[in-house]
Amino acid sequence: MTHNQGAGVINNVKILLVDDQPGKLMSYEAILGELGQELLKANSAKEALDLLLRNNDIAIILIDVCMPDLDGFELAKIIREHPRFQDTAIIFVSAINITEIDALRGYELGAVDYVPVPVVPNVLRAKVRVFIDLFTKTRALARMNEELEERVAERTAQLEAAVARQELLAREVDHRARNALAVIQSIVALTPAEDIRSFSESVTGRIRAMATAHNLLSESRWQGVDLISLTKEELAPFADKDRIAVNGDAVSISPTAAQSLALVLHELATNAAKYGALKDPHGKLSVAWDLRDERLELVWSEDCAPEGDPQSRVGFGSKVIEASIRNQLRGAIEREWGPGGLVCRISLPRRHFAISELAGASAEEPGSVVDSKSLRGRRLLVLEDEPLIAMMACQVIQELDAEVLGPFATIADARQAMPEFVDAALLDVNVGGELVYGFAGELQSRGVPVVFVTGYHAYAVDEQFRSAHVLTKPIERDDLGVALTQLFASKGVEAS
Structure with a gap:
């Protein structure tokens, strides 16, 4: 009993x-x-x-x-x-x-x-x-009491594990940020300063290459980058898609290798735009690769009439390519200049790559252009709490003959200073720790179209604004101009 x-x-x-x-x-x-x-x-x-x-x-x-x-x-x-x-x-x-x-x-x-x-x-x-x-x-x-103590101990262990994971994540984010800053510092320090314009273009292009890889990594939660997407993204600013062929196995690049390979593709594309297939109006570029048992073999092939002596053009970009392939990725590279242009063969260790579940998901194709006529006379509100980013955005808007309202560093200041009508708004998603969605909703209810700017990936924007244009930091001048052009083209907004 x-x-x-x-x-x-x-x-x-x-x-x-x-x-x-x-x-x-x-x-x-x-x-x-x-x-x-x-x-x-x-x-x-x-x-x-x-x-x-x-x-x-x-x-x-x-x-x-x-x-x-x-x-x-x-x-x-x-x-x-x-x-x-x-x-x-x-x-x-x-x-x-x-x-x-x-x-x-x-x-x-x-x-x-x-x-x-x-x-x-x-x-x-x-x-x-x-x-x-x-x-x-x-x-x-x-x-x-014993059961309660066991549950408390179990929960405490779970919380301690969660805190440890959070600390590990914070250290990893800090590590990645420091590495990115160190690379950017090296790019700025090592890029030859022949003149201000070329220096600015070179630095901006290389930082953009890194940002492209970073954005793709962010979208995949740092699981890897689809090589087809990365290649198309890096080639997008240089030429019309009809002149570029990208073919290869659907493979994913590891996070540690993605930014290095992004810089390599950017430098090759930059050289092709200056001297090779992407400068020749009739030139063609083919990028293809094959993932084998031990290595990935990538072939960069240009079909054009190259200018001058290619051997004499071994500058800083070429050094970046060599250092990235040989030192960072532990691979090999061979270049051949023939009458039809450059053929570059790159061999990389298999450990940097894996079969991609994305199956070659296509990146946004190049071809969008800035239409300054559609922006002339427009009034654009700028809400951004990072001063340098705000200054750059305002400068781009003014160069496109549009009027800037702001920039504002707080939502309250923007709301108070806004007149009865603005044509559009450029809004940072997080301003001083406050999300901008409430203010964006107010603008939307007044028929004011919005372009969001975020340090997160585009899919992190609130679902109610998924149809809005989203730019991820760092912002490219051309990307901002294109977004505003597309915004007015799609909305058909008349200038005030």
């Missing part, structure tokens, strides 16, 4: 009966048998102590006060001195009227109750039942 409690099933309670007279033990057994518990009997103090040491979970001890070897008080004292039985309930049975001093002595020794002789069965059962219930509830509570 068991007691069922809310915390689970409690086993039968053990009750020890101690008396030197067998007849009295039998009577106690008969009285308490109705309670359905496990009854243990001892004829002496020594036998009682032996039973206690062999049973850890005795809940109640019924002791006769008068016994020949040790009386009940002495036995209770010995029991209480043992740490295992300091909370065990002790009930004295006395055939004589004990004095108040004896009663106090018994309570001091740990007695919880007295039962006089002759024993009234209902009274004895009632007293014992109280302590059975107390014991079972105490045991159930202890088990509940």
Whole structure:
């Protein structure tokens, strides 16, 4: 028989009966048998102590006060001195009227109750039942506490693991940011400064190449970059798509290799735009690759009439290509200049690549142009809390003969200063820690189209604005101009 409690099933309670007279033990057994518990009997103090040491979970001890070897008080004292039985309930049975001093002595020794002789069965059962219930509830509570402690410990471990993962992620983000800044610093420091314009174009192009790889990595949660998408993105600014052929296995590039390969493709495209197939109006460019057991073999092939002596044009871009392929990616590169143009063969270790689940998802094709006529006379609100980005955006807008309202560094300032009508708005998604969606909704309700700017990937923009134009940082001047051109072309907004 068991007691069922809310915390689970409690086993039968053990009750020890101690008396030197067998007849009295039998009577106690008969009285308490109705309670359905496990009854243990001892004829002496020594036998009682032996039973206690062999049973850890005795809940109640019924002791006769008068016994020949040790009386009940002495036995209770010995029991209480043992740490295992300091909370065990002790009930004295006395055939004589004990004095108040004896009663106090018994309570001091740990007695919880007295039962006089002759024993009234209902009274004895009632007293014992109280302590059975107390014991079972105490045991159930202890088990509940243990379970709670286990759950707290488990949850604490989960939280500690989550914090550790968060710290690891923060360190990884910091590592990537520092690496990116170090590369940018090196690009700025090492790019030859022949003149301001060429220096600016070279630096901007190389940073854009890195940003393209970064954006694609961000969209894939830094799982890898589809090589077809990366190649098309890097070639997009240089020529019409009809002059470029991109073919190869659907493979994914590891995050550690993506930005290096992006710089290589950018430098090859830049050289082709200056001297090769992308400068020749009739030139063609083919980029193809094959993923083999141990290596990826990529062939960059230009079909054109090259200008001058190609061997004499080994500048900083070529050094970037060599350093990226040989040192960073541990690959090999061979260049051949023939009458038809450059053929560049690049061999890279297989460990940088994996079969892509994207199956060659196509990137946005090149071909969009800036139409300054559509922007002339427009009034554009600029909300951006990064001063340099705001300055660059305003400069681009003004170069396109549009009027700038701002720039504003807070949503409150933009809302307060905005006149009755603006043609469009350029909004940073997160301004000073405040999301801009509420303000964007206000503009949208007034029929004002919006271009969002974000440091996150484009898919992170709130779903209600998924149809809006989104530019990811760092912003290219041409990309901003194209976005505004497309914005007015699609909205058909008349200049104010």
